[in-house]
Amino acid sequence: xxxxxxxxxxxxxxxxxxxxxxxxxxxxxxxxxxxxxxxxxxxxxxxxxxxxxxxxxxxxxxxxxxxxxxxxxxxxxxxxxxxxxxxxxxxxxxxxxxxxxxxxxxxxxxxxxxxxxxxxxxxxxxxxxxxxxxxxxxxxxxxxxxxxxxxxxxxxxxxxxxxxxxxxxxxxxxxxxxxxxxxxxxxxxxxxxxxxxxxxxxxxxxxxxxxxxxxxxxxxxxxxxxxxxxxxxxxxxxxxxxxxxxxxxxxxxxxxxxxxxxxxxxxxxxxxxxxxx
Amino acid sequence: xxxxxxxxxxxxxxxxxxxxxxxxxxxxxxxxxxxxxxxxxxxxxxxxxxxxxxxxxxxxxxxxxxxxxxxxxxxxxxxxxxxxxxxxxxxxxxxxxxxxxxxxxxxxxxxxxxxxxxxxxxxxxxxxxxxxxxxxxxxxxxxxxxxxxxxxxxxxxxxxxxxxxxxxxxxxxxxxxxxxxxxxxxxxxxxxxxxxxxxxxxxxxxxxxxxxxxxxxxxxxxxxxxxxxxxxxxxxxxxxxxxxxxxxxxxxxxxxxxxxxx
Amino acid sequence: xxxxxxxxxxxxxxxxxxxxxxxxxxxxxxxxxxxxxxxxxxxxxxxxxxxxxxxxxxxxxxxxxxxxxxxxxxxxxxxxxxxxxxxxxxxxxxxxxxxxxxxxxxxxxxxxxxxxxxxxxxxxxxxxxxxxxxxxxxxxxxxxxxxxxxxxxxxxxxxxxxxxxxxxxxxxxxxxxxxxxxxxxxxxxxxxxxxxxxxxxxxxxxxxxxxxxxxxxxxxxxxxxxxxxxxxxxxxxxxxxxxxxxxxxxxxxxxxxxxxxxxxxxxxxxxxxxxxxxxxxxxxxxxxxxxxxxxxxxxxxxxxxxxxxxxxxxxxxxxxxxxxxxxxx
Numbered sequence: 001x002x003x004x005x006x007x008x009x010x011x012x013x014x015x016x017x018x019x020x021x022x023x024x025x026x027x028x029x030x031x032x033x034x035x036x037x038x039x040x041x042x043x044x045x046x047x048x049x050x051x052x053x054x055x056x057x058x059x060x061x062x063x064x065x066x067x068x069x070x071x072x073x074x075x076x077x078x079x080x081x082x083x084x085x086x087x088x089x090x091x092x093x094x095x096x097x098x099x100x101x102x103x104x105x106x107x108x109x110x111x112x113x114x115x116x117x118x119x120x121x122x123x124x125x126x127x128x129x130x131x132x133x134x135x136x137x138x139x140x141x142x143x144x145x146x147x148x149x150x151x152x153x154x155x156x157x158x159x160x161x162x163x164x165x166x167x168x169x170x171x172x173x174x175x176x177x178x179x180x181x182x183x184x185x186x187x188x189x190x191x192x193x194x195x196x197x198x199x200x201x202x203x204x205x206x207x208x209x210x211x212x213x214x215x216x217x218x219x220x221x222x223x224x225x226x227x228x229x230x231x232x233x234x235x236x237x238x239x240x241x242x243x244x245x246x247x248x249x250x251x252x253x254x255x256x257x258x259x260x261x262x263x264x265x266x267x268x269x270x271x272x273x274x275x276x277x
Numbered sequence: 278x279x280x281x282x283x284x285x286x287x288x289x290x291x292x293x294x295x296x297x298x299x300x301x302x303x304x305x306x307x308x309x310x311x312x313x314x315x316x317x318x319x320x321x322x323x324x325x326x327x328x329x330x331x332x333x334x335x336x337x338x339x340x341x342x343x344x345x346x347x348x349x350x351x352x353x354x355x356x357x358x359x360x361x362x363x364x365x366x367x368x369x370x371x372x373x374x375x376x377x378x379x380x381x382x383x384x385x386x387x388x389x390x391x392x393x394x395x396x397x398x399x400x401x402x403x404x405x406x407x408x409x410x411x412x413x414x415x416x417x418x419x420x421x422x423x424x425x426x427x428x429x430x431x432x433x434x435x436x437x438x439x440x441x442x443x444x445x446x447x448x449x450x451x452x453x454x455x456x457x458x459x460x461x462x463x464x465x466x467x468x469x470x471x472x473x474x475x476x477x478x479x480x481x482x483x484x485x486x487x488x489x490x491x492x493x494x495x496x497x498x499x500x501x502x503x504x505x506x507x508x509x510x511x512x513x514x515x516x517x518x519x520x521x522x523x524x525x526x527x528x529x530x531x532x533x534x535x536x537x538x539x
Numbered sequence: 540x541x542x543x544x545x546x547x548x549x550x551x552x553x554x555x556x557x558x559x560x561x562x563x564x565x566x567x568x569x570x571x572x573x574x575x576x577x578x579x580x581x582x583x584x585x586x587x588x589x590x591x592x593x594x595x596x597x598x599x600x601x602x603x604x605x606x607x608x609x610x611x612x613x614x615x616x617x618x619x620x621x622x623x624x625x626x627x628x629x630x631x632x633x634x635x636x637x638x639x640x641x642x643x644x645x646x647x648x649x650x651x652x653x654x655x656x657x658x659x660x661x662x663x664x665x666x667x668x669x670x671x672x673x674x675x676x677x678x679x680x681x682x683x684x685x686x687x688x689x690x691x692x693x694x695x696x697x698x699x700x701x702x703x704x705x706x707x708x709x710x711x712x713x714x715x716x717x718x719x720x721x722x723x724x725x726x727x728x729x730x731x732x733x734x735x736x737x738x739x740x741x742x743x744x745x746x747x748x749x750x751x752x753x754x755x756x757x758x759x760x761x762x763x764x765x766x767x768x769x770x771x772x773x774x775x776x777x778x779x780x781x782x783x784x785x786x787x788x789x790x791x792x793x794x795x796x797x798x799x800x801x802x803x804x805x806x807x808x809x810x811x812x813x814x815x816x817x818x819x820x821x822x823x824x825x826x827x828x829x830x831x832x833x834x835x836x837x838x839x840x841x842x843x844x845x846x847x848x849x850x851x852x853x854x855x856x857x858x859x860x861x862x863x864x865x866x867x868x
Contacts, residue, residue: 112556112557112560113560115557115560116557116558116560116561116564116840118798119557119561119798119839119840119843119844120561120565120798120836120839120840120843121798121799121801121802121839121843122798122799122802123799123802123803123805123806124801124802124805124820124835124836124839125836127805127820127821127824128565128568128569128824128832128836129568131572131824131827131832132568132569132571132572133568133571133572204685208687211687212687212689212805212806215689215806215809216805216806216809216821218824230689230690230693234693237693237696237697237701238701241697241701244690244693244694244697245694245697248686248687248690248693248694251686251687251690252682252685252686252687252690253685254685255684255685255686255687256681256682256685259681259684259685260681263681331768333764333767333768354770355767355768355769355770356768356769356770356771357770360768360769361765361768363761363764363765363768365761368760368761368762369761369762369765370762370765371762371766371780371783371784372762372784372858372859372860373783373784373787373857373858373859374779374780374783382769382771382775382779383769383770383771386769386770386771386772386775387770418859418860420859420860431765434765434769435768435769437769438769438770
């Protein structure tokens, strides 16, 4: 918990954590604040925000509650963002470890695969996956993960290659430690930190990719997503621009929160000037 | 060959976070035109002294006491009044700029030369520090040179603007032993030719004693003793100095430097 | 120059296995779709009987086995033939060639702007790390970088197209205007201001941060201390020593981002209805047009490989430590 205290002492960490907690709360309390299906028609259409206390943020073209959409959308964004990032990290770590350890032909082959996934634009890949297989949430998570696992894989492999040469690994080998044991007890814990530092960027990217997919109509149509809300608002952009602006602002705040949190974490864990997003 | 170039009165330096002083109450005069060696082991404060004189202390360092510059009459300007050569030849030079540019830029800045004139001077300087093929080296990059060559380039760059004082902060410590001897000869020659004052900072008392006029011994942020080389070596006033001397062999033959490890 | 050609050949050869993996993976991905382009086409024309479906399938070669089709595709790819688009009823290659210039124009302008301004601001921030100016620029860039590009595009069009009416709201040029030459160029530029602006702003923030962070790191290096000891002017130290070194990670980042930028073009072109490559991808998806989508993926891969190659050349030009030294000492 020491790192938590240090994190909170940095302004970035405190602000980031605050934003993420608010989002988490929004998602968890969604059924409490706005009970019922957020996609149902709740009231009169195109109500402006701050006019009706029953609908604090107004309603959209079909009369759906904007606040409900916002709160339930938070769930989607966070859930998909975290799940996709987690999957990408796990896949990347596995492939990177195997490539780094195996070496030789297996390493070469795996690296070509990693190259392939890095060369195809992640969004294009996600687009292709979702459009061919389907728009269910697990598929969306998979689609995003497929576009982003390559960077952690490459980084993990580089770490493994570097750490393999270290003295403490050599001594472990000398005392007869089994290779698998060396992998998990000596190498993995030391390879992890820089790869974890990457995770914030991946989460932020995943949130944005999910939103972009829903914006283009390729999100899950049965749940509320911020991207689809923005897309819905396009048709009434001139008269009711708030419909697109509000969910977009929520997206920006979410991504900002993730970045701030990661900067604060970086500072708390020791290195100053974490640098670019 | 007279007059005091720089006078330190009770100079103290404490780094921002530290409690203990890096330099504590130093009283030392640097005579104009002399070659003065600062001898000390790690933590003695010798590098701090170099930084303090050069005005390159890190932010947050607190300085007490005085640094007077009677030889200049004003606060020293880096490059113009003094030049510094650092320990690591690999990292003193910018890897993406040519040797020529890095030697010439000091001359251009302080001597009012055009780039063309400064480049001419830079090539001359490369010749003086005995770099082979100075014209080709001008266009080369640091990674193409050896450690010893890079250190020569650093010396050339440091004296490009004809400063009166040259501070060599462990300038030879990262070099091979044979190269060290050459470097010392080079420094000695340059300083004599240009009438510069030399501050030679090192942990190697044998190396320094071969060519300097005076030595000052530092230990734990304090000045232990200072005086002409012969007197300090033959009759050290402090036990520490005696111990330093005793742990070396073959002090009697300057400029031969041989460190024989058992 | 000769070295560049040797590198190009080597890079092209080593890219082939990667491209092969891309093609094969995408092929099998698109195979897993239920229903193909013929189904989509029939769906769009209101249905058709089995005979029509069968004859269409045959004519497009969709009735053959999976592996036969893969082999067919690979061999035509080797002849630079990208196949036939079912939805558009035209060769894929022609479609892509028509649409690509718009996207390249969009991407190119956005990259140039964001790189130029972003690095300049990054230098301003990194000249004095920790200063007020630095903190303001860092926080500002963090906020801007968090904004989704498509949302920014929408907001910009609300403000500048709808409310202020300064710029057109969609398209890449005024349709059937008959303009040519310079007038046409101005018209296109007018249409591209907002989309380029939206993209450029986001990438500007990124490049700012990378330059700034690169400079903060470079300040700690010994040669900067040496430059200060030489008494060089502050501007020379900041620009010629610190920033010049910080340029290297920035160029690397440019290469890494090229794939992401190409992907981002899809949404921006959707927002501003620009008939570009990204928009084509969306249309391929809607039309379940596998050959077109394949062609788009392959072209994207080739584009990214090319950009990476160019970036590597630039990096080698900037960093003398890369590659064999010519005229060494």
